[in-house]
Amino acid sequence: MGAEQTHERFGIGGRVALVTGASRNIGRAIALTLAEAGATPIVLYHQDEAAADEVCEAIAERGAKSAKFQADLCDVPRLQEIVGQIEADFGGVDILVNNAALRPNSKISDITITECDEVFAINLRAPFFLAQAVLPHMVRGGWGRIVNIGGSDAYQGKARRAHGVATKSGIAGLTRALALETARFGVTVNTLVPGVIDTERPRPEWYPGIETGFAQRKERLPMARLGTPQEVANACLFLASEMATFTTGQELFVSGGTCPLVRQPLEEYEADEF
Template identity: 40%
Template sequence: MGCDGRVALVTGASGGIGAAISWALHRAGARVALGYHRSYERAAAVHERIVADGGEALLCRADLTDAEAAYELVRQVEGEYGRIDILVNNAGARCEGLLIDTPIDEFDRLFALHMRAPFICSQAALPGMMRRMFGRVINIVSIWGQVGAANEVAYSAVKAGLIGFTKALAKEVGSAGITVNAVSPGVIVTDMLDGFDRSELEELRAATPVMRLGKPEDVARVVAFLADDAAGFITGQIVGVDGGFAT
């Protein structure tokens, strides 16, 4: 399997996409550290599923809006497993509303979670990757970071920032055997869509060229490929998993 013997840290592992990514990396042969904040029951269910399948997983609670907690998360995983080979910066949250109505503390929270936490986790994990001359950093971004979305300006902005971070870091660490890529999901069926009614979901489906909404597994398969040794010549890329929505 493509990730045999590797150690992966997945932030936001309790959510739909994060859970699917964690499972896919386990199936590819990795030991998986499951980062979560509030959703212990959901994270524990992912852990239980992996262990029941003969895998190895570690539950790691961290509030990634806290800078020190983000550093400590990486230290915890390295302390338990001795290394991090694959870092998936997936933790995130939405913020809907007009820019003029968005409180600055809400923007600060989004920035801390979507930009500062990936920055810190990458910064903390990179020294070990550089010593071993191998690493995979995979950032989960969004189509809104590429094309923008009205009523989600703050969210679009921080995701666009993470896209820029991905491209710049890829250039900085490529010579150390580390690839840095982003996966950009489109409309994926997770609890983030709970606020949409049936007609709104139908509009989103109709706007997607393949005429269906995405599944977490669609995203997870791409992440698992980018984590694989076979993807070693792919870096600095923003891989859309959106059914053509952002085309």
């Protein structure tokens, strides 16, 4: 299938797509995949400008336009400023992908107010206010797509991540509420829930024993392998495209067959002390 046929099939040629956390991993794959379908990705990154530049270069190699903006997702006025700048430069955001998230590994007894506030600000408040900022343009144009990246922990529960689990549960609720508010205006809002994905993010220095844990989890997965960022990006493209015009308020699991309601074995956490 040629590039023109691909653009026509997905129906997002020329659409402007704001992707948070787009400088690496799943966010990067989503930005590049949307570019290949003819969209104009806006790369939102936090600190690694070199990585953001690399993504923009890769987008250009695919024949698409792009732009990048630096932002701390805790800074809502900055996010609103960026959306305003995108409207001035590109006409507005047609596709919003709330991908960036923070998932620290902390026992409930160790979570500080500062850490909790940061997790809630990045994982839930930022998607809320970004949606608020982009929706007027979407409603005026009678077309829009919001894809919130959720987490399987919101359905399974996860010890030592109470704050992160709470925010991902909030994302699911936010999706359903916004879907009902916007359904009459040609806007769809959905949650995309990745399973265990092979990214560079789970670093041993952040999560002691992560390499052993990943090997064990891999063996328990129905497909006996980890998912890839590209597989998540493919699902995101579907939700962002004209192929999903009657799909809103839904949760799409990209988990290799893992049931979202099956909890992890309790024995993994029995040694924890408060």
